[in-house]
Amino acid sequence: MLKTKTPLNSTLFIAIISAYFSFMLNVKFWQFAVEKIEIDGFSVALFALTLPFFIFIPLFWFFSLIFVPRIGKPLVMLLLVLSAASDYALQNLGIVINSDMIRNFAETNLREASDFITLRAVAYVLIVGVLPAVWVYRTPVRFSSLKKEVKTRLLLFLAGLLTIGLIASAVYKEYASFGRNNSQVRYYINTFNYIYAVGRYYKRSADTKRKFVILDRTPQRLPNSQNKPRVLVLLVGETARAANFSLYGYEQNTNPELSRNKDITVFQNVSSCGTATAVSLPCMFSHLTRKRFNLTDAQYTQNLLDIAQSAGYDVFWKDNDDGCKKVCTRINHVDAKDGNKAPYCFGDYCHDDILLDGLENGLKDIKKDTLIVLHMMGSHGPTYFKRYPDKFKRFLPACDTANLQNCSQEQIVNTYNNTILYTDYVISSVINILNRQPQLQSGMLYASDHGESLGENNLYLHGLPYAIAPDEQKKIPMxxxxxxxxxxxxxxxxxxxxxxxxxxxxSHDNYFHTVLRMLFIDTTAYDRQLDIFSRCDGSQTSAT
Ligand SMILES: [Zn+2]
Known part of the structure; x- marks a missing residue:
């Protein structure tokens, strides 16, 4: 029954396998997609129609890469069985497949694991995984010459790339919005989910053996002749792009408060280190420049906050965003969202004025040099409308939904502008509060982590690879x-x-070293070349 006599050509074989993986071994993914996609317009319908290609093409690429004579078949057979088991687990155990899951699995003893192995699970894996594996085993495959195989696969790779490009140009917004609103979906896409998770698991295991790098054991604070505690507030923005700040030439008045303040310095041309928080944030606080930055290296190296603490500063991080990305691990930190405090919070999120709550009283009590980091929720999308109180809903009509595809370009930009208007208020408030503390030697530095696309070239949100990301995602206000x-x-x-x-x-490369100067910390980690103030060294004598 399972035996095929005539050999299949390798391309057809790869196509059949890819199709089988796309549909039969991704049941959980398709269940999830059917449940979450609400077809209420042409573009969403187009998105739903293109989704099978979006799953099939990467799988086709993957099998084109691994399906070579001799090792191709055993690999495909192994992946068939593993993917059947993984899809069963996804469908029935309510799990996601990430590196934590792989760790559970790797560190679970056989008796515990056997609890999961039910008769139903075995039957499922047999029918959906083992049986097709037997078919693969018994199906002869005909390969062309090496040169021809490479040529065919390369051409098909390009055809796939073109198809994905076409899909992206038509319904990028729907993909971005679906991915952003359902980020767990990446754990459901079978074969890639556990290959990625296993890779992450091994990388993490290797990382735990790494040694923590101390850049400077004895950073020192320079003497302070003013006898006033030094207080610096680092206001870390989220998803704010320079293009929509009137201080950066935007035609709408999104900075009514800051533009009245004559005492601020606005850095007009600043590039971010990454296009997503997970890269930019650790990079800002790392001594490494963007070109040399590596996330794991940064996590295992003393950062700006560690050095400030080691130099004797009280260092404190208050977070209203999605956490500090391991930047604040070794210093005092609180999650502003804990406690769901009124009137700032609404269940799982709070408006950024929670960062101002208690700030003034806290500053009044300060006796020691202190570094405060306030991590804003800023303009975090796609739910821009949740980022500001009603009072700041001034640019209208706004887009009051997470489904960006239901809003016009104008609505999306309006809603985003309201978040900037609110950020303008938060930055101004921090300055005003500091300004009322003459007993302190204080300063404030605001910098966003990265920008945002709002529909330019049909792109939305952020996170594109740096080399191809547009300026909207990279030019930030500081x-x-x-x-x-x-x-x-x-x-x-x-x-x-x-x-x-x-x-x-x-750029963010300047952040670490400029802040060290603002903190008067003498350390071997400091690079004068990257300190912004050094560009004016030697010009102190002129009038200030
Ligand atoms: Zn961010």
């Missing part, structure tokens, strides 16, 4: 405010700094 005392202590020529800020280029 704004500095220094109290008169701090300016004096830095011996700063403000007109020089403002002139550099207006005309020169900067």
């Amino acid at each position: 704004i500095m405010w220094l109290s008169p005392d701090l300016q004096k202590a830095l011996r700063l020529n403000r007109s020089c700094l403002n002139e550099k800020a207006a005309t020169q280029s900067f």
Whole structure:
């Protein structure tokens, strides 16, 4: 019954296997898609229709890569059985397949594992995994010459790329929005889910054996002649792009508060380190530049906060975003969302004014040099409308849904502008609060982690690979405010700094070293070349 006499050509064989994996071994994925996709318009219908290609093509690429004579068949057979088991588990055990799951599995003894092996599970794997594996075993496959095989596969790879490109150009918004609203979906796409998870698991196991790198054991604070505690507030923005700040030339007035403040310095041309929080945030606080930055290296190396703490600063991180991405592991940190505090919070999220809650009283009590990091929720999409109180809903009509595909371009931009308007208020409030503390030598530095696409070239949200990401995702606002005392202590020529800020280029590479200067920390980790203030060194003598 299972035996096929005539040999199949390799391309056809790969296509059959890819189709089988796409549909029979991705039942959980398709159940999930059917449940979540609500077809309420042409573009969503087009998205749903293209989804099978979106699953099939990467699988086809994958099998084109691994299906070579001799090892191809055993690999496919192994993956058939594993994928059947994985899909069964996804469908029936309510799990996701990530590196934690692989660890559970690898560290579970045989008796515990056997609890999962029911008769139904065995029958499922036999029918959906083992039987097709037998078919693969018994089906002869005809390979062409090496040259011809490579040529065919390369051409098909390009055809697949073209198809995906066409799909993306038509319904990118739907894909971005579906992926963002259902991020767990990546754990459901079979074969890739557990291959990726196993890779992550091994990488993590290797990482735990790594040694933590201390950049400087004895960083020192320079003497302070003013006898006032030094307080620096680092306001870390989220998804704010420079293009929509009126301070950066945007035609709508999204910065009514900050644009009235004559004491701020606005850095006009600043590039982010990454296009997503998970990269940008650790990169900002790392001494490594974007070109040399590596996430794991950064996690196992002293960062800006560690050095400040080691130099004697009280360091404190308050988070209203999705956590500090391991940047604050070794310092005091709180999640502002804990406690669901009124009137700021609404279940799983809070407006950014929760970061202002208690700030002024806290500053009044400060006796020691202190570094405070406030991590904003900022303009986190796609639920822009949840980022601000009603009072800031000034750009209308807004897009009051997470399903960006249901909104016009104008609505999306309006809603995003409201988040910037609110961010303008939060930054201004921090400055005003600091300004009311003459007993402190204080400063504030605001920088966003990355930008956002709002439909330019049909792109939405962020996270594209840096090399191809558009400027909307990479150009970020960076704004500095220094109290008169701090300016004096830095011996700063403000007109020089403002002139550099207006005309020169900067990036997250400058963040670490500039902040060290603002904290007066003498450390071997400091690189003067990257310190923004060094561009005005030697010009202190002119009027300030
Ligand atoms: Zn971010």
